Amino acid sequence: MPxxxxxxxxxxxxxxxxxxxxxxxxxxxxxxxxxxxxxxxxTPDHGKLEPWRFVVLEKPALKRAHALVAERGAALGLDEAKIEKEQIAYDRSPLAIVVVESPVDSEKVPAIEQTYSAGAVCLALLNAALASGWGANWLSGWASFDAEFTRDAFGLAAHERVAGIIHIGTETVAPPERPRPDVPAKTTWIET
Structure with a gap:
Protein backbone atom coordinates (compact mmCIF):
# COMPACT_ATOMS: atom_id res chain seq x y z
CA MET A 1 0.00 0.00 0.00
CA PRO A 2 1.27 3.50 -0.76
CA THR A 43 -1.18 21.91 -11.80
CA PRO A 44 -1.40 19.41 -14.67
CA ASP A 45 -0.08 21.10 -17.79
CA HIS A 46 0.36 18.90 -20.85
CA GLY A 47 3.38 20.09 -22.82
CA LYS A 48 4.54 22.45 -20.04
CA LEU A 49 2.94 25.35 -21.93
CA GLU A 50 1.69 27.25 -18.86
CA PRO A 51 -1.39 28.45 -20.79
CA TRP A 52 -2.55 30.63 -17.93
CA ARG A 53 -1.43 33.55 -15.81
CA PHE A 54 -2.52 35.38 -12.65
CA VAL A 55 -3.81 38.91 -12.07
CA VAL A 56 -3.93 39.84 -8.38
CA LEU A 57 -6.56 42.45 -7.53
CA GLU A 58 -5.95 44.30 -4.30
CA LYS A 59 -8.60 46.57 -2.75
CA PRO A 60 -8.08 49.63 -5.03
CA ALA A 61 -8.27 47.40 -8.14
CA LEU A 62 -11.42 45.74 -6.76
CA LYS A 63 -13.03 49.14 -6.26
CA ARG A 64 -12.12 50.06 -9.82
CA ALA A 65 -13.62 46.77 -11.11
CA HIS A 66 -16.74 47.49 -9.05
CA ALA A 67 -17.16 50.83 -10.87
CA LEU A 68 -16.38 49.29 -14.26
CA VAL A 69 -19.08 46.66 -13.72
CA ALA A 70 -21.63 49.46 -13.31
CA GLU A 71 -20.36 51.30 -16.40
CA ARG A 72 -20.25 48.22 -18.58
CA GLY A 73 -23.57 46.90 -17.34
CA ALA A 74 -25.26 50.22 -18.15
CA ALA A 75 -23.64 50.25 -21.62
CA LEU A 76 -25.02 46.74 -22.22
CA GLY A 77 -28.49 47.77 -21.01
CA LEU A 78 -28.54 45.31 -18.12
CA ASP A 79 -31.00 45.81 -15.29
CA GLU A 80 -29.76 47.24 -12.01
CA ALA A 81 -30.31 44.03 -10.03
CA LYS A 82 -28.03 42.08 -12.37
CA ILE A 83 -25.36 44.80 -12.17
CA GLU A 84 -25.55 45.03 -8.38
CA LYS A 85 -25.33 41.26 -7.98
CA GLU A 86 -22.12 41.27 -10.04
CA GLN A 87 -20.67 44.14 -8.00
CA ILE A 88 -21.12 42.48 -4.60
CA ALA A 89 -18.02 40.26 -4.72
CA TYR A 90 -15.79 43.13 -5.90
CA ASP A 91 -17.18 45.33 -3.15
CA ARG A 92 -16.73 42.97 -0.21
CA SER A 93 -13.64 40.88 -0.96
CA PRO A 94 -10.31 42.25 0.27
CA LEU A 95 -8.46 40.41 -2.50
CA ALA A 96 -9.20 38.48 -5.67
CA ILE A 97 -6.98 36.55 -8.03
CA VAL A 98 -8.03 36.31 -11.66
CA VAL A 99 -6.87 33.14 -13.39
CA VAL A 100 -6.45 34.09 -17.03
CA GLU A 101 -6.55 31.43 -19.70
CA SER A 102 -3.76 32.50 -22.04
CA PRO A 103 -3.55 29.83 -24.75
CA VAL A 104 -0.27 29.03 -26.44
CA ASP A 105 0.00 27.96 -30.08
CA SER A 106 0.89 24.29 -30.09
CA GLU A 107 0.72 21.53 -32.66
CA LYS A 108 0.87 18.90 -29.90
CA VAL A 109 -1.47 20.24 -27.21
CA PRO A 110 -5.08 20.95 -28.24
CA ALA A 111 -6.70 24.18 -27.05
CA ILE A 112 -9.20 22.23 -24.94
CA GLU A 113 -6.39 20.70 -22.87
CA GLN A 114 -5.07 24.18 -22.23
CA THR A 115 -8.54 25.23 -21.07
CA TYR A 116 -8.63 22.24 -18.72
CA SER A 117 -5.24 23.25 -17.32
CA ALA A 118 -6.50 26.77 -16.59
CA GLY A 119 -9.52 25.27 -14.82
CA ALA A 120 -7.24 23.02 -12.80
CA VAL A 121 -5.26 26.10 -11.75
CA CYS A 122 -8.49 27.66 -10.46
CA LEU A 123 -9.29 24.67 -8.28
CA ALA A 124 -5.70 24.35 -7.06
CA LEU A 125 -5.65 28.06 -6.17
CA LEU A 126 -8.99 27.80 -4.35
CA ASN A 127 -7.82 24.74 -2.40
CA ALA A 128 -4.45 26.35 -1.57
CA ALA A 129 -6.21 29.43 -0.20
CA LEU A 130 -8.61 27.31 1.87
CA ALA A 131 -5.78 25.07 3.10
CA SER A 132 -3.91 28.22 4.16
CA GLY A 133 -6.80 29.07 6.47
CA TRP A 134 -8.47 31.77 4.37
CA GLY A 135 -12.04 31.91 3.20
CA ALA A 136 -12.15 31.62 -0.59
CA ASN A 137 -14.62 31.28 -3.44
CA TRP A 138 -14.31 30.67 -7.19
CA LEU A 139 -16.65 32.98 -9.10
CA SER A 140 -17.23 34.21 -12.59
CA GLY A 141 -20.35 36.17 -13.56
CA TRP A 142 -21.41 38.03 -16.69
CA ALA A 143 -18.64 40.64 -16.52
CA SER A 144 -15.89 38.01 -16.57
CA PHE A 145 -17.16 36.88 -19.99
CA ASP A 146 -17.30 40.40 -21.45
CA ALA A 147 -14.15 41.11 -23.49
CA GLU A 148 -14.32 44.88 -23.02
CA PHE A 149 -14.69 44.59 -19.25
CA THR A 150 -11.89 42.03 -18.89
CA ARG A 151 -9.58 44.14 -21.03
CA ASP A 152 -10.25 47.31 -19.03
CA ALA A 153 -10.46 45.76 -15.56
CA PHE A 154 -7.81 43.03 -15.76
CA GLY A 155 -5.62 43.90 -18.75
CA LEU A 156 -6.53 40.82 -20.80
CA ALA A 157 -5.32 40.54 -24.37
CA ALA A 158 -7.74 39.73 -27.21
CA HIS A 159 -6.78 36.01 -27.22
CA GLU A 160 -7.21 35.62 -23.43
CA ARG A 161 -10.25 34.96 -21.27
CA VAL A 162 -11.07 34.62 -17.59
CA ALA A 163 -11.00 31.02 -16.35
CA GLY A 164 -12.12 32.04 -12.88
CA ILE A 165 -11.87 34.68 -10.20
CA ILE A 166 -10.86 33.43 -6.77
CA HIS A 167 -11.96 35.80 -3.99
CA ILE A 168 -9.92 35.43 -0.80
CA GLY A 169 -10.36 36.95 2.64
CA THR A 170 -11.26 36.42 6.24
CA GLU A 171 -14.30 34.25 6.73
CA THR A 172 -17.08 35.93 8.74
CA VAL A 173 -19.50 33.01 8.80
CA ALA A 174 -19.03 29.29 8.26
CA PRO A 175 -21.44 28.10 5.58
CA PRO A 176 -23.57 25.05 6.24
CA GLU A 177 -22.74 21.83 4.48
CA ARG A 178 -24.58 21.41 1.21
CA PRO A 179 -25.80 18.29 -0.58
CA ARG A 180 -22.99 16.50 -2.40
CA PRO A 181 -23.06 14.33 -5.52
CA ASP A 182 -24.13 10.72 -5.24
CA VAL A 183 -20.75 9.31 -6.29
CA PRO A 184 -21.93 5.72 -6.95
CA ALA A 185 -24.67 7.09 -9.23
CA LYS A 186 -22.08 9.13 -11.12
CA THR A 187 -19.61 6.25 -11.47
CA THR A 188 -19.35 3.53 -14.12
CA TRP A 189 -17.05 0.57 -13.54
CA ILE A 190 -15.67 -1.23 -16.59
CA GLU A 191 -14.17 -4.56 -15.61
CA THR A 192 -13.63 -6.29 -18.93
Missing amino acids: DRNQAALDFLLTRRSRPAKTLTGPGPDRDTIHTILTAAAR
Missing part, protein backbone atom coordinates in the same frame (compact mmCIF):
# COMPACT_ATOMS: atom_id res chain seq x y z
CA ASP A 3 1.89 6.02 2.01
CA ARG A 4 -1.28 7.93 2.74
CA ASN A 5 -1.38 11.67 3.43
CA GLN A 6 -4.41 11.52 5.70
CA ALA A 7 -4.39 15.26 6.50
CA ALA A 8 -4.54 16.15 2.80
CA LEU A 9 -7.25 13.56 2.17
CA ASP A 10 -9.30 14.80 5.14
CA PHE A 11 -9.01 18.36 3.81
CA LEU A 12 -10.19 17.35 0.34
CA LEU A 13 -13.09 15.32 1.73
CA THR A 14 -14.31 18.23 3.87
CA ARG A 15 -13.30 21.32 1.87
CA ARG A 16 -16.01 23.92 1.43
CA SER A 17 -15.89 27.19 -0.49
CA ARG A 18 -16.83 30.31 1.45
CA PRO A 19 -19.32 32.64 -0.24
CA ALA A 20 -17.58 35.79 -1.45
CA LYS A 21 -20.27 37.95 0.18
CA THR A 22 -19.19 36.59 3.59
CA LEU A 23 -15.51 37.50 3.15
CA THR A 24 -13.96 40.55 4.74
CA GLY A 25 -10.50 41.92 5.48
CA PRO A 26 -7.84 41.33 6.15
CA GLY A 27 -6.71 39.27 3.21
CA PRO A 28 -3.45 37.37 2.88
CA ASP A 29 -0.16 39.25 2.64
CA ARG A 30 2.06 39.05 -0.45
CA ASP A 31 4.24 36.24 0.91
CA THR A 32 1.15 34.12 1.57
CA ILE A 33 -0.23 34.98 -1.86
CA HIS A 34 3.06 33.90 -3.42
CA THR A 35 2.80 30.54 -1.63
CA ILE A 36 -0.82 30.10 -2.76
CA LEU A 37 0.11 30.96 -6.37
CA THR A 38 3.09 28.60 -6.25
CA ALA A 39 0.79 25.77 -5.13
CA ALA A 40 -1.72 26.64 -7.87
CA ALA A 41 0.99 26.61 -10.52
CA ARG A 42 1.77 22.96 -9.71
Whole structure:
Protein backbone atom coordinates (compact mmCIF):
# COMPACT_ATOMS: atom_id res chain seq x y z
CA MET A 1 0.00 0.00 0.00
CA PRO A 2 1.27 3.50 -0.76
CA ASP A 3 1.89 6.02 2.01
CA ARG A 4 -1.28 7.93 2.74
CA ASN A 5 -1.38 11.67 3.43
CA GLN A 6 -4.41 11.52 5.70
CA ALA A 7 -4.39 15.26 6.50
CA ALA A 8 -4.54 16.15 2.80
CA LEU A 9 -7.25 13.56 2.17
CA ASP A 10 -9.30 14.80 5.14
CA PHE A 11 -9.01 18.36 3.81
CA LEU A 12 -10.19 17.35 0.34
CA LEU A 13 -13.09 15.32 1.73
CA THR A 14 -14.31 18.23 3.87
CA ARG A 15 -13.30 21.32 1.87
CA ARG A 16 -16.01 23.92 1.43
CA SER A 17 -15.89 27.19 -0.49
CA ARG A 18 -16.83 30.31 1.45
CA PRO A 19 -19.32 32.64 -0.24
CA ALA A 20 -17.58 35.79 -1.45
CA LYS A 21 -20.27 37.95 0.18
CA THR A 22 -19.19 36.59 3.59
CA LEU A 23 -15.51 37.50 3.15
CA THR A 24 -13.96 40.55 4.74
CA GLY A 25 -10.50 41.92 5.48
CA PRO A 26 -7.84 41.33 6.15
CA GLY A 27 -6.71 39.27 3.21
CA PRO A 28 -3.45 37.37 2.88
CA ASP A 29 -0.16 39.25 2.64
CA ARG A 30 2.06 39.05 -0.45
CA ASP A 31 4.24 36.24 0.91
CA THR A 32 1.15 34.12 1.57
CA ILE A 33 -0.23 34.98 -1.86
CA HIS A 34 3.06 33.90 -3.42
CA THR A 35 2.80 30.54 -1.63
CA ILE A 36 -0.82 30.10 -2.76
CA LEU A 37 0.11 30.96 -6.37
CA THR A 38 3.09 28.60 -6.25
CA ALA A 39 0.79 25.77 -5.13
CA ALA A 40 -1.72 26.64 -7.87
CA ALA A 41 0.99 26.61 -10.52
CA ARG A 42 1.77 22.96 -9.71
CA THR A 43 -1.18 21.91 -11.80
CA PRO A 44 -1.40 19.41 -14.67
CA ASP A 45 -0.08 21.10 -17.79
CA HIS A 46 0.36 18.90 -20.85
CA GLY A 47 3.38 20.09 -22.82
CA LYS A 48 4.54 22.45 -20.04
CA LEU A 49 2.94 25.35 -21.93
CA GLU A 50 1.69 27.25 -18.86
CA PRO A 51 -1.39 28.45 -20.79
CA TRP A 52 -2.55 30.63 -17.93
CA ARG A 53 -1.43 33.55 -15.81
CA PHE A 54 -2.52 35.38 -12.65
CA VAL A 55 -3.81 38.91 -12.07
CA VAL A 56 -3.93 39.84 -8.38
CA LEU A 57 -6.56 42.45 -7.53
CA GLU A 58 -5.95 44.30 -4.30
CA LYS A 59 -8.60 46.57 -2.75
CA PRO A 60 -8.08 49.63 -5.03
CA ALA A 61 -8.27 47.40 -8.14
CA LEU A 62 -11.42 45.74 -6.76
CA LYS A 63 -13.03 49.14 -6.26
CA ARG A 64 -12.12 50.06 -9.82
CA ALA A 65 -13.62 46.77 -11.11
CA HIS A 66 -16.74 47.49 -9.05
CA ALA A 67 -17.16 50.83 -10.87
CA LEU A 68 -16.38 49.29 -14.26
CA VAL A 69 -19.08 46.66 -13.72
CA ALA A 70 -21.63 49.46 -13.31
CA GLU A 71 -20.36 51.30 -16.40
CA ARG A 72 -20.25 48.22 -18.58
CA GLY A 73 -23.57 46.90 -17.34
CA ALA A 74 -25.26 50.22 -18.15
CA ALA A 75 -23.64 50.25 -21.62
CA LEU A 76 -25.02 46.74 -22.22
CA GLY A 77 -28.49 47.77 -21.01
CA LEU A 78 -28.54 45.31 -18.12
CA ASP A 79 -31.00 45.81 -15.29
CA GLU A 80 -29.76 47.24 -12.01
CA ALA A 81 -30.31 44.03 -10.03
CA LYS A 82 -28.03 42.08 -12.37
CA ILE A 83 -25.36 44.80 -12.17
CA GLU A 84 -25.55 45.03 -8.38
CA LYS A 85 -25.33 41.26 -7.98
CA GLU A 86 -22.12 41.27 -10.04
CA GLN A 87 -20.67 44.14 -8.00
CA ILE A 88 -21.12 42.48 -4.60
CA ALA A 89 -18.02 40.26 -4.72
CA TYR A 90 -15.79 43.13 -5.90
CA ASP A 91 -17.18 45.33 -3.15
CA ARG A 92 -16.73 42.97 -0.21
CA SER A 93 -13.64 40.88 -0.96
CA PRO A 94 -10.31 42.25 0.27
CA LEU A 95 -8.46 40.41 -2.50
CA ALA A 96 -9.20 38.48 -5.67
CA ILE A 97 -6.98 36.55 -8.03
CA VAL A 98 -8.03 36.31 -11.66
CA VAL A 99 -6.87 33.14 -13.39
CA VAL A 100 -6.45 34.09 -17.03
CA GLU A 101 -6.55 31.43 -19.70
CA SER A 102 -3.76 32.50 -22.04
CA PRO A 103 -3.55 29.83 -24.75
CA VAL A 104 -0.27 29.03 -26.44
CA ASP A 105 0.00 27.96 -30.08
CA SER A 106 0.89 24.29 -30.09
CA GLU A 107 0.72 21.53 -32.66
CA LYS A 108 0.87 18.90 -29.90
CA VAL A 109 -1.47 20.24 -27.21
CA PRO A 110 -5.08 20.95 -28.24
CA ALA A 111 -6.70 24.18 -27.05
CA ILE A 112 -9.20 22.23 -24.94
CA GLU A 113 -6.39 20.70 -22.87
CA GLN A 114 -5.07 24.18 -22.23
CA THR A 115 -8.54 25.23 -21.07
CA TYR A 116 -8.63 22.24 -18.72
CA SER A 117 -5.24 23.25 -17.32
CA ALA A 118 -6.50 26.77 -16.59
CA GLY A 119 -9.52 25.27 -14.82
CA ALA A 120 -7.24 23.02 -12.80
CA VAL A 121 -5.26 26.10 -11.75
CA CYS A 122 -8.49 27.66 -10.46
CA LEU A 123 -9.29 24.67 -8.28
CA ALA A 124 -5.70 24.35 -7.06
CA LEU A 125 -5.65 28.06 -6.17
CA LEU A 126 -8.99 27.80 -4.35
CA ASN A 127 -7.82 24.74 -2.40
CA ALA A 128 -4.45 26.35 -1.57
CA ALA A 129 -6.21 29.43 -0.20
CA LEU A 130 -8.61 27.31 1.87
CA ALA A 131 -5.78 25.07 3.10
CA SER A 132 -3.91 28.22 4.16
CA GLY A 133 -6.80 29.07 6.47
CA TRP A 134 -8.47 31.77 4.37
CA GLY A 135 -12.04 31.91 3.20
CA ALA A 136 -12.15 31.62 -0.59
CA ASN A 137 -14.62 31.28 -3.44
CA TRP A 138 -14.31 30.67 -7.19
CA LEU A 139 -16.65 32.98 -9.10
CA SER A 140 -17.23 34.21 -12.59
CA GLY A 141 -20.35 36.17 -13.56
CA TRP A 142 -21.41 38.03 -16.69
CA ALA A 143 -18.64 40.64 -16.52
CA SER A 144 -15.89 38.01 -16.57
CA PHE A 145 -17.16 36.88 -19.99
CA ASP A 146 -17.30 40.40 -21.45
CA ALA A 147 -14.15 41.11 -23.49
CA GLU A 148 -14.32 44.88 -23.02
CA PHE A 149 -14.69 44.59 -19.25
CA THR A 150 -11.89 42.03 -18.89
CA ARG A 151 -9.58 44.14 -21.03
CA ASP A 152 -10.25 47.31 -19.03
CA ALA A 153 -10.46 45.76 -15.56
CA PHE A 154 -7.81 43.03 -15.76
CA GLY A 155 -5.62 43.90 -18.75
CA LEU A 156 -6.53 40.82 -20.80
CA ALA A 157 -5.32 40.54 -24.37
CA ALA A 158 -7.74 39.73 -27.21
CA HIS A 159 -6.78 36.01 -27.22
CA GLU A 160 -7.21 35.62 -23.43
CA ARG A 161 -10.25 34.96 -21.27
CA VAL A 162 -11.07 34.62 -17.59
CA ALA A 163 -11.00 31.02 -16.35
CA GLY A 164 -12.12 32.04 -12.88
CA ILE A 165 -11.87 34.68 -10.20
CA ILE A 166 -10.86 33.43 -6.77
CA HIS A 167 -11.96 35.80 -3.99
CA ILE A 168 -9.92 35.43 -0.80
CA GLY A 169 -10.36 36.95 2.64
CA THR A 170 -11.26 36.42 6.24
CA GLU A 171 -14.30 34.25 6.73
CA THR A 172 -17.08 35.93 8.74
CA VAL A 173 -19.50 33.01 8.80
CA ALA A 174 -19.03 29.29 8.26
CA PRO A 175 -21.44 28.10 5.58
CA PRO A 176 -23.57 25.05 6.24
CA GLU A 177 -22.74 21.83 4.48
CA ARG A 178 -24.58 21.41 1.21
CA PRO A 179 -25.80 18.29 -0.58
CA ARG A 180 -22.99 16.50 -2.40
CA PRO A 181 -23.06 14.33 -5.52
CA ASP A 182 -24.13 10.72 -5.24
CA VAL A 183 -20.75 9.31 -6.29
CA PRO A 184 -21.93 5.72 -6.95
CA ALA A 185 -24.67 7.09 -9.23
CA LYS A 186 -22.08 9.13 -11.12
CA THR A 187 -19.61 6.25 -11.47
CA THR A 188 -19.35 3.53 -14.12
CA TRP A 189 -17.05 0.57 -13.54
CA ILE A 190 -15.67 -1.23 -16.59
CA GLU A 191 -14.17 -4.56 -15.61
CA THR A 192 -13.63 -6.29 -18.93
